[in-house]
Structure formats: C-alpha cells, structure tokens
Amino acid sequence: xxxxxxxxxxxxxxxxxxxxxxxxxxLPDRADVLLLAGDLTRHGTESExxxxxxxxxxxxxxxxxxxxxHDHHCDQVPQVVKVLSDAGITVLEGNSTVxxxxxxxxxxxxxxxxxxxxxxxxxxxxxxxxxKAFVRTTGAIAERLxxxxxxxxxxxxxxxxxxxxxxxxxxxxxLEIYPFLGSYLLGxxxxxxxxxxxxxxxxxxxxxxGTTPGGVRVRNVAHPVxxxxxxxxxxxxxxxxGSSTQVSGAASGVHQ
Amino acid sequence: MSDDNATVKPLDEYAEAAVQRLLTEHAQVxxxxxxxxxxDHTLLLRGEVASPQRRDEILRLVTEHFxxxxxxxxxxxxxxxxxxxVEELP
Numbered sequence: 235x236x237x238x239x240x241x242x243x244x245x246x247x248x249x250x251x252x253x254x255x256x257x258x259x260x261l262p263d264r265a266d267v268l269l270l271a272g273d274l275t276r277h278g279t280e281s282e283x284x285x286x287x288x289x290x291x292x293x294x295x296x297x298x299x300x301x302x303x304h305d306h307h308c309d310q311v312p313q314v315v316k317v318l319s320d321a322g323i324t325v326l327e328g329n330s331t332v333x334x335x336x337x338x339x340x341x342x343x344x345x346x347x348x349x350x351x352x353x354x355x356x357x358x359x360x361x362x363x364x365x366k367a368f369v370r371t372t373g374a375i376a377e378r379l380x381x382x383x384x385x386x387x388x389x390x391x392x393x394x395x396x397x398x399x400x401x402x403x404x405x406x407x408x409l410e411i412y413p414f415l416g417s418y419l420l421g422x423x424x425x426x427x428x429x430x431x432x433x434x435x436x437x438x439x440x441x442x443x444g445t446t447p448g449g450v451r452v453r454n455v456a457h458p459v460x461x462x463x464x465x466x467x468x469x470x471x472x473x474x475x476g477s478s479t480q481v482s483g484a485a486s487g488v489h490q
Numbered sequence: 491m492s493d494d495n496a497t498v499k500p501l502d503e504y505a506e507a508a509v510q511r512l513l514t515e516h517a518q519v520x521x522x523x524x525x526x527x528x529x530d531h532t533l534l535l536r537g538e539v540a541s542p543q544r545r546d547e548i549l550r551l552v553t554e555h556f557x558x559x560x561x562x563x564x565x566x567x568x569x570x571x572x573x574x575x576v577e578e579l580p
Contacts, residue, residue, distance in 0.1 A: 237576070249541040257572040264576075276520045304520065431579060438523035438538070451579060458523060458538040458568050466576040 241464040242271025242435020243456040246285040257463030262294040266335045271435035272302025272396025283317035291321030300344040302396035328378030341388030345379040347397030348372040351413030380423030393432040402444025403454035421446040538568045
C-alpha cells in the first residue's frame with residue numbers, strides 16, 4: 235500500500251507560518267509522500283516561498299509540488315523554484331519523479347495546467363491571437379503532462395496539477411468560471427496513461443471527488459475544500475497491480 | 491442613518507465586479523475565493539481565508555473603497571487539523 239498525503243492552495247505568507255506544522259508533525263507515521271497541488275504562496279514572491287520552505291521542508295517524507303497561478307503572479311518563478319528546491323521540495327512542471335516506497339515505485343507526473351473549459355463548453359484555438367495563445371498554452375502543458383505520465387517507469391502513477399482536469403470536482407463553483415478553473419485537455423492527458431489517481435487544487439469552492447472520462451479517480455485537495463491540513467489516500471495493492479502489467483503479472487505468478 | 495442610506499447609490503453589478511477584482515488584484519490581498527453577494531443595501535462577503543489577518547484586511551479594504559456601503563463580513567478561517575480519516579482507494 236502507498237500512502238499519499240496531499241493539500242493544495244496553502245497560500246503561505248508570514249501570517250500563516252506554523253499553521254500546518256502541528257498537523258505535519260505526525261506526517262511520516264501517516265504517509266509516504268506529501269504532494270502539494272500548487273498555489274503555495276499568495277503572490278509568488280521569493281519571501282513567500284521561504285515561508286513554504288519553512289512550513290513544508292524537512293518533514294521526513296519526500297515532498298513533491300507543482301506551482302499554481304498565484305505562484306506566477308510576481309514573475310519570480312525561478313527564484314521560487316530555487317527556494318523550494320533548496321529546501322528539498324521537488325517542483326514538477328511537465329516532468330516527473332519516481333519515489334521508492336518500500337520497494338514499490340511511485341511515479342508522480344506534474345504540471346500547473348491551465349484553463350479552457352470542458353467538453354462541449356470549451357475554448358477553441360480560433361480567432362484573435364490572444365485566444366489562440368490561451369488555448370495553445372493549455373494544449374502544450376497538457377501534452378507535456380501526458381508525455382511525462384506515459385514515459386514514467388514505475389509501478390503506480392499519480393498525476394498532480396493545480397488546475398482541474400474534470401468538471402466534477404468544480405461542483406460548487408459558479409458555472410460561468412469553469413473555463414478558468416481547468417481543462418478537459420488535462421483529463422485527456424491523464425487518461426492517456428494508466429494513472430491511478432489525479433490530484434488538483436485551485437477551485438476553493440469546488441468539491442472533493444470526481445473521475446475522468448477514462449475512469450481515473452480525481453480529487454480536489456484545495457485546502458478550503460478538504461478543510462484539514464492535508465488529506466491521506468491509500469492506494470491498495472489491487473490498485474498497484476491494476477496500474478502496471480509488470481506488477482500484475484508478478485502478483486498473479488505468485489498466486490498461481 | 492436611514493436618511494443617509496436613501497441618498498446612497500444602490501449597489502449594482504458594477505460595484506460587485508469592482509469588489510471582486512479589488513480583492514483579487516490588490517497587492518495586499520490576492521484572494522480569489524471570496525464570494526460577493528448584493529443584498530439590498532448590504533454587501534455580503536463570504537468565503538474562507540488562511541488567517542484572521544487576511545479577513546481583517548479584506549474588510550478594511552472593501553470598507554475603504556466603498557465607505558457608503560454596509561458590509562457584512564462572513565468570512566471564515568480555514569481549519570487545519572490533522573485528518574481524522576483516510577480515503578481507501580481500492
């Protein structure tokens with residue numbers, strides 16, 4: 235079993251320093267890895283990133299994150315990434331990392347994602363250059379996410395984004411802003427690989443659970459949605475076997 | 491008080507939009523998760539933020555920009571306890 239802790243939209247700054255720390259104290263007893271679903275900061279400044287590093291660094295479990303739209307606001311992404319990386323936090327953007335969890339290889343592919351909306355009510359690459367650029371941005375991010383997921387050499391795959399890959403987990407948000415909350419292209423990328431779980435944030439008024447058209451479980455772990463320091467997901471052995479033919483074959487070999 | 495209110499321009503959609511953008515774009519706030527509800531002569535602010543200081547700053551800012559409007563602030567601070575249960579994904 236792999237135990238995944240996750241939270242998004244922690245929006246750290248000095249006024250929030252220490253708020254998550256009491257709950258994080260026992261994290262190594264409860265989870266094998268902590269995934270952060272973006273919007274780590276309020277404005278994406280280097281000093282706010284230092285607050286993130288202080289709060290979520292040195293936890294005793296690997297910490298993997300993607301950035302969110304807030305983390306881009308002040309155009310200090312390289313500085314933010316450096317502060318987080320120096321604190322031992324792995325920052326993903328269109329790439330992946332593999333973590334050994336008791337001999338099981340957990341692969342996490344991550345990307346911020348972007349908007350555009352969902353099937354039947356989505357933006358198209360048409361018209362003004364600004365509109366085309368908007369849709370192309372999402373398309374390029376989704377393509378990198380899909381490639382990262384498919385190329386992962388691991389036993390179980392998890393997709394980590396900030397924007398939502400499905401409309402299910404946006405329930406509670408105004409319908410009018412769905413195109414700014416996520417894109418079906420992210421869902422399509424997730425469905426292009428045998429993904430076990432997809433985690434995202436961004437939609438503070440959304441809801442916890444959904445699935446992609448391909449049947450991948452999606453969870454919105456935005457802090458205001460989960461209303462706890464982090465959520466913990468247990469991926470069972472069955473799930474591990476189902477997500478990798480190698481493991482599945484080995485397991486059935488043992489049983490037979 | 492009621493005489494004063496009678497002369498105040500009613501809250502319209504433009505005011506609602508202005509508050510929403512103010513809360514998102516103001517450098518000290520940057521909150522996108524606040525719902526603005528117009529109720530007759532009252533502007534209700536709803537949602538959750540990460541600290542009491544952020545709630546106070548939102549209220550201060552909106553009051554400063556709309557001094558003639560009665561503001562009702564029902565913004566909570568998101569709880570951050572350890573999870574009491576896990577979700578098993580079979």
